[in-house]
Amino acid sequence: MTVLISGAGIAGLTLGLSLHQVGVPFRIIEAIAELRPLGFGINLQPHAVRELYDLGLKDKLDTIGVHTERTSYFNNRGQEVWSEPRGISAGYRFPQISIHRGALQMALHETLVERCGPKAILAGAKVSEWYESPRGLEVVLTDRQYGFEIDRLRGSVLVASDGARSRTRETLFPDAGKPNWRKSMMWRGVARAPRFLGGRTMTISGTKGMKFVAYPIGDRGKTQSFVHWIAELPVTPDRDYDTQDWSRRGEIDDVLPSFEDWKFDWLDIPALIGGTEAVWEWPMVDRDPLPSWTEGRVALLGDSAHPMYPIGSNGASQGILDARVMARSLRDHGETTLALQDYDAERREPVNAIILANRGQGPDAVLDAVADRAPDGFEDIDVVMPEAERRVFSERYKQATGLTVEEINAQPSIIGAADGERFQGKIGD
Numbered sequence: 001m002t003v004l005i006s007g008a009g010i011a012g013l014t015l016g017l018s019l020h021q022v023g024v025p026f027r028i029i030e031a032i033a034e035l036r037p038l039g040f041g042i043n044l045q046p047h048a049v050r051e052l053y054d055l056g057l058k059d060k061l062d063t064i065g066v067h068t069e070r071t072s073y074f075n076n077r078g079q080e081v082w083s084e085p086r087g088i089s090a091g092y093r094f095p096q097i098s099i100h101r102g103a104l105q106m107a108l109h110e111t112l113v114e115r116c117g118p119k120a121i122l123a124g125a126k127v128s129e130w131y132e133s134p135r136g137l138e139v140v141l142t143d144r145q146y147g148f149e150i151d152r153l154r155g156s157v158l159v160a161s162d163g164a165r166s167r168t169r170e171t172l173f174p175d176a177g178k179p180n181w182r183k184s185m186m187w188r189g190v191a192r193a194p195r196f197l198g199g200r201t202m203t204i205s206g207t208k209g210m211k212f213v214a215y216p217i218g219d220r221g222k223t224q225s226f227v228h229w230i231a232e233l234p235v236t237p238d239r240d241y242d243t244q245d246w247s248r249r250g251e252i253d254d255v256l257p258s259f260e261d262w263k264f265d266w267l268d269i270p271a272l273i274g275g276t277e278a279v280w281e282w283p284m285v286d287r288d289p290l291p292s293w294t295e296g297r298v299a300l301l302g303d304s305a306h307p308m309y310p311i312g313s314n315g316a317s318q319g320i321l322d323a324r325v326m327a328r329s330l331r332d333h334g335e336t337t338l339a340l341q342d343y344d345a346e347r348r349e350p351v352n353a354i355i356l357a358n359r360g361q362g363p364d365a366v367l368d369a370v371a372d373r374a375p376d377g378f379e380d381i382d383v384v385m386p387e388a389e390r391r392v393f394s395e396r397y398k399q400a401t402g403l404t405v406e407e408i409n410a411q412p413s414i415i416g417a418a419d420g421e422r423f424q425g426k427i428g429d
């Protein structure tokens with residue numbers, strides 16, 4: 001039989017590669033007819049990087065991404081509130097990588113097609129419904145635009161990595177509640193800018209509701225970076241969140257006026273925004289943690305299981321870890337409901353804890369705490385809040401989300417490194 005995977009995003013493609021590594025037949029069904037490198041920056045935490053390295057992707061990732069060395073927090077005047085090393089610089093055995101989401105997706109896709117052939121992915125077909133029987137399931141594929149039935153596929157289980165607006169999640173858990181909207185919007189873009197803070201620093205400035213995140217996702221020559229930025233701003237009550245479409249365009253003028261004064265000595269934010277060709281918007285939404293990620297022969301994986309506020313740089317990494325645990329489970333328990341339950345038992349609680357930690361602002365909470373005490377800036381941050389007190393915000397988040405250096409370094413990799421012999425898996429019929 002075959003594991004059917006809906007969605008060729010970061011999590012679905014990682015699952016496909018991982019199932020190939022462990023020799024479990026699979027087929028990915030993707031709604032979009034032709035994958036294009038969409039999206040902007042995402043971050044991969046060291047434990048997720050290790051899993052992708054184990055899949056033989058080290059050279060590709062190191063070429064297209066940036067090894068992030070620091071994360072630094074600033075108030076709305078550009079004064080440093082907190083700064084800490086990341087990845088290898090922080091003592092992890094693997095780097096943190098900031099990378100263009102579309103470039104990562106293309107690299108995963110290209111690798112999958114090289115190893116498994118183009119038939120591994122059926123593109124331009126949407127998983128709409130499924131019928132279970134004691135021996136397996138049948139999924140109904142429809143055209144994304146017009147909704148007519150294209151085909152039906154039989155499989156052993158369905159793993160739905162169909163993203164933050166997952167139809168599968170809605171079907172399995174119709175009473176799970178609506179998205180929680182923080183009444184703010186995030187505008188995103190990529191622009192060239194002179195290198196700042198050594199060219200390997202992720203920056204987060206402002207406070208809850210009016211925040212600017214900027215980090216390099218690639219180099220341009222010796223003096224410039226491609227910088228991914230996100231501007232978070234409150235929106236008027238007549239706007240709503242029901243615009244969750246990653247390709248929804250915004251306007252530069254939606255954001256530029258609010259950040260006009262944010263010309264810091266390390267980064268000119270209005271110039272960065274002004275130099276951006278296209279801006280996209282996405283509402284600040286998450287979903288309540290689910291009581292289960294699996295029902296019968298169907299399981300949720302990646303954003304479909306756990307859409308979270310993009311705070312703490314965790315979303316994509318958790319999807320990658322999900323995929324690796326799911327592949328190991330399917331290898332160990334066969335293509336059975338037990339495998340899905342085993343995956344659920346290992347992953348759900350820790351990831352649900354991250355959703356909740358992000359609601360509390362994650363490590364960014366230090367910015368609000370400092371702004372409460374010094375709304376007009378400061379001469380000496382240590383007078384406003386001593387270092388030990390500032391450190392607690394970051395440490396607390398790492399502990400709640402399993403990201404401490406000791407914990408990550410002590411974890412064995414989930415499946416282990418791929419070697420020539422292991423790349424013997426088959427794709428499903």
Ligand SMILES: Cc1cc2nc3c(=O)[nH]c(=O)nc-3n(C[C@H](O)[C@H](O)[C@H](O)COP(=O)(O)OP(=O)(O)OC[C@H]3O[C@@H](n4cnc5c(N)ncnc54)[C@H](O)[C@@H]3O)c2cc1C
Binds near residue numbers: 008011029167319
């Ligand atoms: C176009 C796009 C742009 C993004 N840009 C950013 C960004 O700039 N920054 C950021 O932090 N995150 C971005 N994300 C989200 C980010 O990729 C995820 O948070 C994270 O990587 C987890 O990935 P995922 O595989 O679970 O979901 P996704 O990467 O969202 O992938 C889901 C996939 O499922 C497909 N799909 C949906 N419904 C069906 C269906 N019924 N049948 C078959 N296929 C289906 C989608 O077309 C998509 O390819 C973007 C996602 C998308 C789809």
